[in-house]
Amino acid sequence: MKTIDCRGLNCPEPVIRTKEALKKHDSLLVIVDNKPAAENVARMAKNSGCRVEKLQEQDNFKLKLEAFGTGSPEDKAGSERSRSYLITSETLGEGPRELGELLLTGFLKTLKEVEPLPEALLFMNEGVKLVTVNDSAAEIIRELPREIEILVCGTCLDYFELTENLKAGRVSNMYEILDTITQTSCVKI
Secondary structure (H helix, E strand, O other), rough: OEEEEEOOOOOHHHHHHHHHHHOOOEEEEEEEOHHHHHHHHHHHHHOOOOOEEEEEEOEEEEEEEEOOOOOOOHHHHOOOOOEEEEEEEOOOOOOHHHHHHHHHHHHHHHOOOOOOOOOOEOOOHHHHHHHOOOOHHHHHHHHOOOOOEEEEEHHHHHHHHHHHHHOOEEOOOOHHHHHHHOOOOOOOO
16 A cells, blocks of 8 residues: 655645545555645545545544545536536626625525536635625525535635634635536636
8 A cells, every 4th residue: 555645735735646646556545634634635535436544643644545436527427517606706797896796696596496506616715705704695505405515715715814714615625626627517607
């Protein structure tokens, strides 16, 4: 079993190194030094068709990864590409802020009526404020069907000092967000 030591690496480097190692090895032991990195590596490995066993030893997290299948986009979406939406602002469109806020609220409320449902909503840059400090938007997002994955940029949360304020979705990383963008038909809102 190949060991990959990713302690001290910034996001998304542990995920990238693990993904590269999985191209060459069917089993890996990945060591990281923080919980978000452990969760991100585990999620990527599961999506890549691996069994994941998590172990915690003092300040380190060890993940045993065993390849057993495929997590290809075709498995998830069939022959038709699923859709995702990239939200990078607190408003929709350009123009008066109040109008942009109304349009974005309408967009979020309407999402549950769209067929097929989008695979994911991706929140980056100032868009992370919709799932942190904007209570009404966060409530609408929490009420969306569970099939819609809500991914929130961890770097953006850190930048705006909003990590502790997350009210909807889960913290993600650039690797997972970019992977979702490339595996779906992504529309920037």
